[in-house]
Amino acid sequence: MELTQQLLEMPEWSDDDIVRHQLPIVDTPFVSVGGGMGSLAMVDTLRIAGQPVESLTVLAENAIPSETYEHLANNSQIPRHERLRSDSSSTMDCIWGWPGYALREAVADKKIGPAATVFAEPILANYYTPKAGQVYESVRREATRIGWDRMLRTGIVRTVRRRREGGYFVIHTPADQSGAVPGGPKQRVVYRCHHIHLAVGYPGVKMLGDLQAYREEHQDWRRVVNAYEPHLHAYEEMLRRPCTVVVRGSGIVASRVLQRMIDDRDQRGAQTRIIHLFRNYPDGPQGDKATFRRPVLAGWAKQGFNFPKAAWGGQLRNDLESLEGDERSKFIDAMGGTNTAPRKDWEEQLERGAREGFYRQLIGTVKSVVPAEGNAGIRTVIADRQGGESFLDADFIIDATGLEAGIEEHRVLRDLLQYGGARKNVKGRLDVERDFTVRGTQSGTGRLYASGSITLGGYYAGVDSFLGLHYAALRIADSLAENGFGKKIGPLRSTSQWWKWARNKPI
Amino acid sequence: MTPTLFGRIQTRIIMMATLGVIWTAIIGPVLPRPSVDGESISLGNMYKALYLAVVVVTVVGVVWELIYHWIQQYRWEKDWPTIYGLVVAINEGIVAYLILNAGLFWDERPPGQSFPLPAFLIMFVTLWLIIWAFTNGPMQILSLRWRFRGGRFDPNW
Numbered sequence: 080m081e082l083t084q085q086l087l088e089m090p091e092w093s094d095d096d097i098v099r100h101q102l103p104i105v106d107t108p109f110v111s112v113g114g115g116m117g118s119l120a121m122v123d124t125l126r127i128a129g130q131p132v133e134s135l136t137v138l139a140e141n142a143i144p145s146e147t148y149e150h151l152a153n154n155s156q157i158p159r160h161e162r163l164r165s166d167s168s169s170t171m172d173c174i175w176g177w178p179g180y181a182l183r184e185a186v187a188d189k190k191i192g193p194a195a196t197v198f199a200e201p202i203l204a205n206y207y208t209p210k211a212g213q214v215y216e217s218v219r220r221e222a223t224r225i226g227w228d229r230m231l232r233t234g235i236v237r238t239v240r241r242r243r244e245g246g247y248f249v250i251h252t253p254a255d256q257s258g259a260v261p262g263g264p265k266q267r268v269v270y271r272c273h274h275i276h277l278a279v280g281y282p283g284v285k286m287l288g289d290l291q292a293y294r295e296e297h298q299d300w301r302r303v304v305n306a307y308e309p310h311l312h313a314y315e316e317m318l319r320r321p322c323t324v325v326v327r328g329s330g331i332v333a334s335r336v337l338q339r340m341i342d343d344r345d346q347r348g349a350q351t352r353i354i355h356l357f358r359n360y361p362d363g364p365q366g367d368k369a370t371f372r373r374p375v376l377a378g379w380a381k382q383g384f385n386f387p388k389a390a391w392g393g394q395l396r397n398d399l400e401s402l403e404g405d406e407r408s409k410f411i412d413a414m415g416g417t418n419t420a421p422r423k424d425w426e427e428q429l430e431r432g433a434r435e436g437f438y439r440q441l442i443g444t445v446k447s448v449v450p451a452e453g454n455a456g457i458r459t460v461i462a463d464r465q466g467g468e469s470f471l472d473a474d475f476i477i478d479a480t481g482l483e484a485g486i487e488e489h490r491v492l493r494d495l496l497q498y499g500g501a502r503k504n505v506k507g508r509l510d511v512e513r514d515f516t517v518r519g520t521q522s523g524t525g526r527l528y529a530s531g532s533i534t535l536g537g538y539y540a541g542v543d544s545f546l547g548l549h550y551a552a553l554r555i556a557d558s559l560a561e562n563g564f565g566k567k568i569g570p571l572r573s574t575s576q577w578w579k580w581a582r583n584k585p586i
Numbered sequence: 587m588t589p590t591l592f593g594r595i596q597t598r599i600i601m602m603a604t605l606g607v608i609w610t611a612i613i614g615p616v617l618p619r620p621s622v623d624g625e626s627i628s629l630g631n632m633y634k635a636l637y638l639a640v641v642v643v644t645v646v647g648v649v650w651e652l653i654y655h656w657i658q659q660y661r662w663e664k665d666w667p668t669i670y671g672l673v674v675a676i677n678e679g680i681v682a683y684l685i686l687n688a689g690l691f692w693d694e695r696p697p698g699q700s701f702p703l704p705a706f707l708i709m710f711v712t713l714w715l716i717i718w719a720f721t722n723g724p725m726q727i728l729s730l731r732w733r734f735r736g737g738r739f740d741p742n743w
C-alpha cells in the first residue's frame with residue numbers, strides 16, 4: 080500500500096500504523112542516512128568499536144562513499160591528479176590519521192618530498208595536501224575492509240519519523256523497484272531502528288540571487304553557470320574562441336576555476352579574458368587584534384584550510400564550544416568566511432594575468448544581470464563604490480561563491496523540522512548538541528544525530544571536512560556508547576584495530 | 587599539532603613519565619660515563635644523574651610550555667608547526683644543561699666536576715627525537731581522541 084496523507088501528517092508513528100499501511104518492516108539497531116563521506120566515517124568508527132555489520136544499515140543514493148564528493152570535485156575543477164584542501168592527517172580511510180597521506184605518498188612514490196613538506200609546513204613550505212585520486216582509492220579500500228556493501232541499501236530515504244514506542248522509522252524507496260506493481264505505488268521499505276545518523280551532504284547548490292533571477296527569467300542555463308554544476312561546455316567554448324568571463328566569488332572554488340581557465344590559456348591556447356568581480360574587497364589583514372590576524376593578498380583572504388587549524392582540535396575548538404547564539408555565529412564567520420589557500424602557482428598565475436591584462440579585478444555590487452544589447456552575451460550592471468553605475472558584458476558568468484541551499488530544500492530535513500522536533504540554529508542549519516545529537520528529536524532512548532554541512536553553526540566549525548566528519552563520528556560513537564549502544568574505543572582496542580587496519584585485514 | 591595549554595602540559599608530563607623513563611633506562615648503560623679520580627662513576631650514580639635530567643626537563647618544560655603557548659597566540663592557525671617541535675629542543679637543551687650543571691641542592695657531585703655533557707647530549711637528543719616522532723603520529727593510535735582534545739588525556743571532550 081502507499082503512504083497516506085493522514086500518515087504523513089502524524090508527528091509520531093506506532094508499529095500498528097505501519098502494519099496497517101502494509102509496509103514491510105526491517106529491524107536494524109542503527110541507520111546512517113546518506114552513504115557519503117560522513118556515513119563512511121560513522122560506520123567505520125562503529126565497526127572499529129566492535130559493531131557487527133548486522134547492526135548497521137547505510138541507506139544511500141550511491142554505492143560508493145566518495146561518489147558525490149568526486150562529482151562535486153570534478154565540477155569545481157579538481158580532477159584526480161589535483162591536490163585537495165585538507166591536511167595529510169585528514170585521512171578519510173583511517174580514523175587514527177596516521178600514517179597520513181603524505182607519508183604514504185612518499186613511500187609509494189619513493190620520494191621524500193611529501194614527507195618533507197609535512198615536516199616543514201606551514202613555515203618553510205605550504206601545507207601538504209593529498210591528491211584527490213589518492214583519497215578516492217583509500218576510501219574504496221576502507222569501505223571494502225569494513226564490509227560496506229553488506230550494510231548498504233541503495234535508494235532514496237523519504238522520511239524519518241519518531242516511533243511512539245521509542246526509536247525511529249525510516250521510509251526508504253529502494254533503487255530496485257522490481258517488486259512494485261507496474262503503474263502502482265512505489266515500493267517502500269520501512270526500517271525500524273533505535274538510533275539514526277543523518278549525513279546527507281549539501282541540501283543543494285544555490286546561485287547568487289541576481290544570477291538565479293537571470294537564469295529563470297531568460298531560461299539561460301548555458302552562459303550563467305555554477306561552479307558546482309557541470310559546466311565543461313564553458314571551458315570548451317573558451318578553447319574554440321576568445322571569450323570574456325566574469326567570475327563571482329573569491330574563495331577556494333574561485334581559485335580552482337581561475338586556475339582551470341589560466342591553465343587552458345597557458346597550455347591549450349585559449350585566449351580567455353577574465354573579469355573577477357568582488358563584492359567585498361579586503362585590502363588589509365583581517366581580524367581585530369595582533370593575536371587574531373589573517374593575511375590578505377590582492378583581495379584574497381588566505382589560510383591553509385577553511386578554518387584555522389586549531390578549530391578542529393585545539394584552543395579554537397574549545398573557544399567555540401563555550402559560545403552560544405550570535406557570538407558563536409560571529410566567531411565562525413571570523414575564523415572562516417570567504418578564504419582560499421595560499422598556493423604559489425595560483426599567485427603566480429594571477430600576478431601574471433594582472434600584468435598582461437587577461438585577469439582583471441573589479442569591485443562593485445551587482446544591480447542586475449540582463450542579456451547584453453546587440454550581441455549574444457550577458458550584461459552585469461554594477462554599482463561601484465562611488466555610487467556610479469557601469470556594466471560588464473561577458474560570454475559567461477561563473478558563480479564560484481559555493482553557496483549552499485537552505486536545509487528545507489531537503490525533504491527529510493524539512494520533514495524533521497515540521498514533525499520531528501528539530502530546530503534551526505543561528506546559521507539556519509540543524510541545531511545540534513556538542514555531541515551532534517539533533518536537539519528536540521529524542522525518541523524514548525533513541526537518538527538522532529547529524530554530521531556534515533547541515534550542522535554548521537553549532538559548536539564545531541569544521542563540520543564539512545574529512546577531519547570534521549571523523550570528529551563528529553567519534554563524538555557520536557561515544558554518545559551512543561553512553562546510551563548503551565556499543566562501547567567506547569579505548570587504547571587497547573584502538574591499537575589492535577589500527578594494527579588490523581595497517582594490514583588491511585577485514586573486520 | 588594544535589595543542590591547548592593544558593594539552594601541552596599533560597602531554598609533556600605523560601611523555602616524560604613513560605617514554606622518558608623507559609628510554610633513560612635503556613640508554614643509561616651505554617652512555618659515556620665520566621670518571622672521578624680516574625675511575626668511571628657507577629651505573630647507579632649515572633642513573634641518578636640521568637633521571638635528574640628527566641625531572642628537570644619535565645619541570646622546566648612546563649615553564650617552556652607557557653612561553654610556547656604565548657607565542658602560539660600570535661599564530662593565526664593557533665597551531666604548533668612540526669618543525670617548531672624540533673627547534674625548541676635547542677633552547678630547552680641549553681637551559682636544562684645549565685641548570686643541571688649549576689648543581690641542584692641534592693646533587694652529590696664532587697666540587698669542580700661538571701654534569702656529564704656527552705651523556706646528557708646523547709640522551710637528550712635521542713629522547714627528544716623519540717617523543718617528537720611519537721607525538722607526531724603513533725600517539726593517535728593509542729589515544730584516538732588526543733588530537734581532537736588539543737593534546738589532553740583527561741576523559742572530558
Ligand SMILES: Cc1cc2nc3c(=O)[nH]c(=O)nc-3n(C[C@H](O)[C@H](O)[C@H](O)COP(=O)(O)OP(=O)(O)OC[C@H]3O[C@@H](n4cnc5c(N)ncnc54)[C@H](O)[C@@H]3O)c2cc1C
Nearest residue numbers: 113115116117140147163164165235236279280531544545
Ligand atoms: C568541491 C568540494 C571539495 C571539497 N574538498 C575538501 C577537502 O579537500 N578536504 C576536506 O576535508 N573537505 C572537503 N570538502 C568538504 C567535505 O569533506 C565534503 O563535502 C564531504 O563529501 C562531505 O561529506 P558528507 O557525507 O557530508 O556529504 P556527501 O559526501 O556529499 O554525502 C552525502 C550523501 O547523501 C546522499 N543523500 C542525500 N539525501 C539522500 C536521501 N534522501 N536518501 C539517500 N541518500 C541521500 C547523497 O546522494 C550523498 O551521496 C569539499 C567539498 C566540496 C564540495
